[in-house]
Each structure stands twice: as structure tokens, then as C-alpha cells.
Amino acid sequence: MPVLLPPLFEQGRSDEFARSRKTLSLTASPRDDSVAVFASSNPDVRSSGENASPPSQRNVYLARAHDAPTSERRVFVTDTSIIFAAMQKLRSDAREREVDISEDDTCLRAMNKLSLDYINFCKECCLYCSRDTPPSEPLQFSAEHYRKLHTCFSLFSLLYVPEPGFESVPVGDELMEWLNVHYVEPTTEEGDQLSALERPWEDENFWPYLTRAIIRGLSRASAFFLDVLSGHSSPYLHDLSKHLIPLVTDHPRLHQFSAERDFAIAARRWRDKVKGVRLELDRVPEDAREDGFENWWDRLDDIVGILEGREDVVKHVCVELGGDWKEVCAVWCVFVSPRIRRVELPDIVSDLLDEMPPDPTNLEDVVLSALFLGKPSTALAEAARLDVWLAAHLADMMEPLDLINKEPDVSELTMREHYVVSYCEYMRTDPGLWRIIVDYLCTCGEIGQQMADEVLMRVPLQLDSPKDDTVETDEDRARIRSGTLAGVLKEVNASCYEHKREAVRRMVCRIAAQTFMKEREYGLAISYYVSAEDWTGLGHVVDRMLDVYIAHGPRQYAQSVAKIAPSLRTLRSESKANGVFIYRLMFAVRFAEFHHRRLNGDLQEAAFDIISMMREEIAPKSWWAVLLWDVVELLQNGDNMFFTSVDATMLLHRLEEIHIRSSQGSADEYLSILAKTTKTGGEAHALQRLQTVRLALARYYAKCAVIGVGGRTTVGAVH
Structure with missing residues (x-):
């Protein structure tokens, strides 16, 4: 539990804080996921009539559920959002074409590609965090964390998003490849150390290394160290190792055949050859089965037992080598049941987990076991504990594949939307990610869109x-x-x-x-x-x-x-x-x-503006008086005649309407603006100005009558 500095109250003194007539309050930030926690007066105390004195000082504690993404995490979030957007485009296109993604090969092929993109981004981030060069700022998540994301998404893709046409083929080889990629055993360093020895079988790690290389399908390393046994003192071991080399290197793999039937025939013939090695092994005399360092016969017996597909041998050998249920499962699907399919895995894994349960403190192990058991909903719940990013993006791919419930619950959100919204709540720790947050929320129905609206407005x-x-x-x-x-x-x-x-x-x-x-x-x-x-x-x-x-x-x-x-x-x-x-x-x-x-100084055009505003009734009546006052300068501009007599008559009519309406009680409607431009701000002063306008118009009209102005000509032009 975090410690508040300075402390709100000392440990063991919560009762004293309660008696101080204060309570703990919090306010949520409208911009991110932070909250402000502070002590405030207890409303119940105030309502009871007691006087609650305000605290002498108010310490405000800022807290948030998640740390804001730092550089490496921000890049990861941003880059994977591109794949998420492509996934939404795929779903949109499928709706337009009115096809079910889970039954359309084109969509499934695209989903397989997108799942691989997620996997590659997890891998790249893991490699970035594993660099020897120190980063510019401390990493928020370790390389181990991104390795777990890589492992979990890889298994999901293998089990639930295979290439179209591969859904019902034996899965053993793919599982072994997944195991070798994510849980590397034996290591290259171990092989290098053993190969440097003159008599490597005298080393305690030799037989565990050889056994693991064989069950993991590492044929080159297996063949090399089996060949090394040609220097062993036992002639029996010489012969047995020579017979094992072609069995290890020629072990049939599904990808080597164009048809599963051909694979099944080859596997059966290969198993017959293993029986021949078993017969030879059993003929070795009891007193020739040790070399002074190791009981090589027992070791070889375990190897042949695995090649034979004996269930008990597979289990005890993997346990002795330090393996867990995942390794047992992969070895089982290669040697015990080489034709097992994806849909059959849950039954096998369920039995294995009864004997070798996953580590409940290891979230990665729990997520993987749920995926193996065919329990996507459970896998999502555990993935959310590991990383909400993983849960959101797994759920986004599970829903169109009909792996999880699509119906909204009482909160009106589907299971997918729950995890996507939770991921958005995490991203809100960094307000700079608002664009991505909106993109995600807008895929979550009406509730998500309303949440996106709140983000956009802030x-x-x-x-x-x-x-x-x-x-x-x-x-x-x-x-x-x-x-x-x-x-x-x-x-x-x-x-x-x-x-x-x-x-x-x-x-x-x-x-x-x-x-x-x-x-x-x-x-x-x-x-x-x-x-x-x-x-x-x-x-x-x-x-x-x-x-x-x-x-x-x-x-x-x-x-x-x-x-x-x-x-x-x-x-x-x-x-x-x-x-x-x-x-x-x-x-x-x-x-x-x-x-x-x-x-x-463009007075002629200015005069035209005034007349057009009046004649076209653009000017509001409340501004007529202001316009008429501004006309005075043009009316009294020496010998220049900017208005026709018709224009002057129209201006006089407007002036008369102002006077008449004002005298009838509408002065505020006609004179309020002009009054505001006067020093006193009164209607009397405004009327005085209009008298000046009346006089200027009268003189101008008279001048028009004397000189016979009919158009926009000046006096000089008439003369």
C-alpha cells in the first residue's frame, strides 16, 4: 500500500482523524485518469449543526491507477494501434459484404496476417528492451514483460487464427516450433561447451542435453552428439547410436508432405524402425550398460521410450529435465499422438494439468493454460491482469471468430468492449494519446462513442x-x-x-x-x-x-x-x-x-455604400440614426455632390420615420445606439444630433434643386 507524504494522519490514529470532523474526499480529473485525494469537512457533521472548523492546511494527493506510458511503451501503443485500425477496417468490410469473418477464407487469411503483425511488434519491443545500449530514459516495462506478450499472442494465433485450410491438420509440429521459439532448451552455449570436450559423455550435462535436443526436434545437434558416441568405449552404444542417427534426422514432419495420409504412412514406418532399435537395446547385457560415469543404457532407454511414444516416459523425462506441462504437451503431440488436432487439445491438456498444474502466481502460465484448454473468456480475464493491452487486442480478435459472447451485459457493453474500454482508461494516463483513445472508443458502440465525445471535448x-x-x-x-x-x-x-x-x-x-x-x-x-x-x-x-x-x-x-x-x-x-x-x-x-x-478619401463609394445599405434594408433600424449622423460629413463636403436628389429624399424619409417612431414611444428602438455614441449617452443629445442631420439634408436638397443635380455629378462638373 502506498505511503502518503506528508502523511494525512499517523499510523494507528485513524480514529482521531474521524473525530476531527473531517472525511476523505476525491475529485476525478476530466482530462486523464488521475484523482485528487484530500481531507475535507464531513457533510454529516455540518448537517447536524456542529461547527466544523476548516483544516489549517489542505494537502492534496494526486494518484492514478496506472503510470503514464514512457517512450518505449508509447511507441508500442502507437504502433499496435495501426494494426487495430486495420482490424476494424476488416470488420467493416466484412459487414458491407455481409459475410461472417469466422467462415470467410479471405477474412481469416487477413486476420492471420494481422495477428502475426501484433506478434512481430511484441518481438521488436522485446528486442529493443534487451539491448546492451542503455536507453535514454528508464524502461517502463522490461524485455521479459514484452516476451510474455509475444508468447501469449503467438499461442493465440497458433491455436485460434491458423491459415485457412490448416484448422484441422495435426498441430504437433507447430506446437513444438512455438515451444522452441519461446522456451529455448537446450541452449546453444550448452552445446558449445559440450562439443569442446574430448569425451563429452563424461560431463553430467551430456545426456540431459542430448535427450532434450532429440525431443525438441533439434536434429543436427542430436545427430552430432550421437555421432560423438562413436568414440565411446562401449561397442553396444556405438551400434545403437548409429541406428538412432537416421531415426532422429529422418523423423517425419507434416510440412514435408503434401497430404496428411502420406505423413501418417511415413510416421507408421518410422515407428516400426524405432521398434527395431528397441529390440537391439533390450539385447544389451546388464553388465555392459554402464561406463563408470553414467548408466548410458537407462538414458538411451528414455530416449527410445519417447520415440516409441510411451506416455509415462514422456512425462517423467520432461519432469526430470525441468520441463513443465507446456513441454509435455508439445512432446506428447509430436511423439505420443502425432495426428492430434487443435480441437482435441483441451482434453489432452486437461489431463496433463491435473498432474502438472500451472503456476497460479505466474500470469503468463495461467493465460497459456486457458488458451490450451479452449477457455478464451478465462484467458482474457487473466490477460487483463498481465497487461490490459493484451486483453483488449485478444478480445478484439476473439469476438469476430465467435470465441467470446457478443451480447452486451447489464452495463450494455460486450466482453470485447469491456476490455477495449479498460485499455482506453489506461491510455488516458497520457492525454497526448487522445487520438488513439478516440479511435478505440468509437469501436465500442454508443457508450464508447459517448466516452470518445468527452475525450474530444477536453x-x-x-x-x-x-x-x-x-x-x-x-x-x-x-x-x-x-x-x-x-x-x-x-x-x-x-x-x-x-x-x-x-x-x-x-x-x-x-x-x-x-x-x-x-x-x-x-x-x-x-x-x-x-x-x-x-x-x-x-x-x-x-x-x-x-x-x-x-x-x-x-x-x-x-x-x-x-x-x-x-x-x-x-x-x-x-x-x-x-x-x-x-x-x-x-x-x-x-x-x-x-x-x-x-x-x-473614397467618398463617392462611401456615399454609395450608405445609400445601398438603406435602400436594400441591410441596415437595422436601430442603426439608421448612426448612419444618418455619419452622412453629415458627406453632405457638407464643400462643392462635392455625392448624392442625387432621390438619395437625399430617401434619407429624409428615414429621418422622418425615426422622429415619428421616437415620438410614439419607440425611441429606445431607434435612438439607443446613437445615444451610446454621445458623451452623455442620452436620447436628448441623440435627437440634437439628428437635428444637425436634418439641417444638413435640407441644405443639400436645396442645393440639388438650385443646380439641378440629377445624377452623381459634382458642381464643378456642371459648370
Whole structure:
């Protein structure tokens, strides 16, 4: 049990802590799997009316169920996720073709390939962790751990995902190959040491080495050391070893034959030759069976007994050599029952395990025994104790093969989904793995998708202005501000599109829009509100933009809205856009363009902007008074005539409507914006400004009548 530093309370003083009117509380992190544990006031004490004094100091202890993956583990998790994705593609294709994976040879062949990919990644990680070169950081899992994953996945592939057409063939040779790969005995070093001796049979390791080489099918080593016995002093042993050499080297193997029938015939003939050696062995006189170092006859008797397929000999020899039930099983399937098939293994292994049970403290051994016994569900439960990665990926392959139950339990998750979700909970220790977590969760039905939504909505988008982060992050942020999706924001959007999480995508866009609006990046805020189809949010952006005019005047307003025109063009081309908010945005943009032209001296175009906004009813009525006040400068611009008499008449009509409606009780609707731009912020001052507008319009209209202006010509042009 972990020790808290500093301790929350001393050992043996829990009663004192309870009497202190405090309790232990915890809060889960919304971003990863960590929890914060701390002492807090007991709510039961507070509800009883007692005054619980707050603790003088609050120590917060952060804890998590798993350690976050370090470099080697992160690479392993990331690389194997590619195979997982390929497996999901295979399942998706099978559903589209309406085929059962467990009965389709194409699918089974693909699954065999994917299982081999998993095995190879486990092997590569094991080799990486076994290097003599010290790693840049301490390894999170040892090479031994990845060896166990390699061994377990290899056995699963051998027993449950064979190549199509090999499901019902004898399995002995494959089991022996698996045993030799994962449990190497005898070792090369032992063979080298013995071969360097002049009389190796005098060494205590000679006969155990030779026996194991023969039962493991190491024909070259076996033949070499049998030939070495030609130098032995016993002429009987000379002859017996010469007869054994061809038996060992010519032992029939299934892969050597195109048909199982031919293999069976060859095996029967080979067994007849073994009987001949047995007859010769039994003829050796009792007094010639020892050489002063070893009873060579007893050793040879065990070897011949195994070649004969005697069950009792196989068991006791393997035990004497230090082997366990796995070795007995492989030797049994090669020598005792060479035609045994996969489906028959559980019966054989069950009997063996009664005599040689697996080590319950060795999780690897327990997982392997469950696989041998044909108990996939038990194997998954034990695999989860060994490594949740193993359980998740085994379950993902077991379900389409109909090895485990596909029906949801009371939690509405299938067995496969339980293990995949558990694996995702483990990966949540590293928030940087959010993409992989989402990919896995979205394969777990509605519950998994809802969990993926929560992960996506909590990914930090890193949209704030660059501070002290990396150059790459700064570049991504700069690209985002140029209107390009980049960095985390782009990846989150891509993940939402890939997994059809439209509601989450809109939420993420809404969050991005709020960030941009806070930083007055109105063009980007509009783009993301539109992408989120949040028209109310779009309306808030327009209000914020127009507030800039009210608070800071036309120059800053024109600058802040300058980059919004492209967004407006995109919006107008989209049929889904909400018309009310689009018209408000159109007004904000056109109003900014008007001031931009006015401030740059392009007064004729500025005048055209005002008239078109009024005539096309783009400008809201609440802003009419503001537009009319901004027109005064154009009306009083010396001899320049920017409006026709028709334009001036239309402006007068708008002014009259404002006065009439205001006098009828709608002053707030027509004058509130203009009032905010005045020093006092009152309606009286706003009306005073409109009197100035009325006078300017009257003079302008009179000037039009005197000089006969009918179009947009200047006085100078008339003369």
C-alpha cells in the first residue's frame, strides 16, 4: 500500500482523524485518469449543526491507477494501434459484404496476417528492451514483460487464427516450433561447451542435453552428439547410436508432405524402425550398460521410450529435465499422438494439468493454460491482469471468430468492449494519446462513442496567442490565425469527421470561436461559429464587432472588421446559413467598408455604400440614426455632390420615420445606439444630433434643386 507524504494522519490514529470532523474526499480529473485525494469537512457533521472548523492546511494527493506510458511503451501503443485500425477496417468490410469473418477464407487469411503483425511488434519491443545500449530514459516495462506478450499472442494465433485450410491438420509440429521459439532448451552455449570436450559423455550435462535436443526436434545437434558416441568405449552404444542417427534426422514432419495420409504412412514406418532399435537395446547385457560415469543404457532407454511414444516416459523425462506441462504437451503431440488436432487439445491438456498444474502466481502460465484448454473468456480475464493491452487486442480478435459472447451485459457493453474500454482508461494516463483513445472508443458502440465525445471535448486546442511554447506550436497557431486549420484543432476536426461525431465537432468549433472572439479575431470567430452552425454565437460576434464602433469609433472598427469579407462571401453561398444573422453580419461588414472608404478619401463609394445599405434594408433600424449622423460629413463636403436628389429624399424619409417612431414611444428602438455614441449617452443629445442631420439634408436638397443635380455629378462638373 502506498505511503502518503506528508502523511494525512499517523499510523494507528485513524480514529482521531474521524473525530476531527473531517472525511476523505476525491475529485476525478476530466482530462486523464488521475484523482485528487484530500481531507475535507464531513457533510454529516455540518448537517447536524456542529461547527466544523476548516483544516489549517489542505494537502492534496494526486494518484492514478496506472503510470503514464514512457517512450518505449508509447511507441508500442502507437504502433499496435495501426494494426487495430486495420482490424476494424476488416470488420467493416466484412459487414458491407455481409459475410461472417469466422467462415470467410479471405477474412481469416487477413486476420492471420494481422495477428502475426501484433506478434512481430511484441518481438521488436522485446528486442529493443534487451539491448546492451542503455536507453535514454528508464524502461517502463522490461524485455521479459514484452516476451510474455509475444508468447501469449503467438499461442493465440497458433491455436485460434491458423491459415485457412490448416484448422484441422495435426498441430504437433507447430506446437513444438512455438515451444522452441519461446522456451529455448537446450541452449546453444550448452552445446558449445559440450562439443569442446574430448569425451563429452563424461560431463553430467551430456545426456540431459542430448535427450532434450532429440525431443525438441533439434536434429543436427542430436545427430552430432550421437555421432560423438562413436568414440565411446562401449561397442553396444556405438551400434545403437548409429541406428538412432537416421531415426532422429529422418523423423517425419507434416510440412514435408503434401497430404496428411502420406505423413501418417511415413510416421507408421518410422515407428516400426524405432521398434527395431528397441529390440537391439533390450539385447544389451546388464553388465555392459554402464561406463563408470553414467548408466548410458537407462538414458538411451528414455530416449527410445519417447520415440516409441510411451506416455509415462514422456512425462517423467520432461519432469526430470525441468520441463513443465507446456513441454509435455508439445512432446506428447509430436511423439505420443502425432495426428492430434487443435480441437482435441483441451482434453489432452486437461489431463496433463491435473498432474502438472500451472503456476497460479505466474500470469503468463495461467493465460497459456486457458488458451490450451479452449477457455478464451478465462484467458482474457487473466490477460487483463498481465497487461490490459493484451486483453483488449485478444478480445478484439476473439469476438469476430465467435470465441467470446457478443451480447452486451447489464452495463450494455460486450466482453470485447469491456476490455477495449479498460485499455482506453489506461491510455488516458497520457492525454497526448487522445487520438488513439478516440479511435478505440468509437469501436465500442454508443457508450464508447459517448466516452470518445468527452475525450474530444477536453483536448486542449492551443489557440491562445503564442507565449513560451515550441516553434512548431507557434507556427501552427500562426497558420490557424491565417484561416488555415492546423495543429491540434485540425486533428480534432479530422477525428470528428472520421468517426461521424458531428455534435462534438460543432462543440469544438464553438469553443474555438469563443477563444477567437475573446482575442478579437472576429473573422476566425465567425468562421468557426458558422462551422458549428451556431447562429446565436454568430449574432454575438456581430454585436461585439459593432460594440467596437460604439466604444472606440469608426477607425478602430474598420480595422477590426477588415478581414471578415471572405467569411461573408462564403456564408452567402451556403443555404444552411440563418438569414437573420447573415443580414446582421452583412450590415457590420458593409458598415466597416463604408468607414474604410470614407477614412481613405473614397467618398463617392462611401456615399454609395450608405445609400445601398438603406435602400436594400441591410441596415437595422436601430442603426439608421448612426448612419444618418455619419452622412453629415458627406453632405457638407464643400462643392462635392455625392448624392442625387432621390438619395437625399430617401434619407429624409428615414429621418422622418425615426422622429415619428421616437415620438410614439419607440425611441429606445431607434435612438439607443446613437445615444451610446454621445458623451452623455442620452436620447436628448441623440435627437440634437439628428437635428444637425436634418439641417444638413435640407441644405443639400436645396442645393440639388438650385443646380439641378440629377445624377452623381459634382458642381464643378456642371459648370
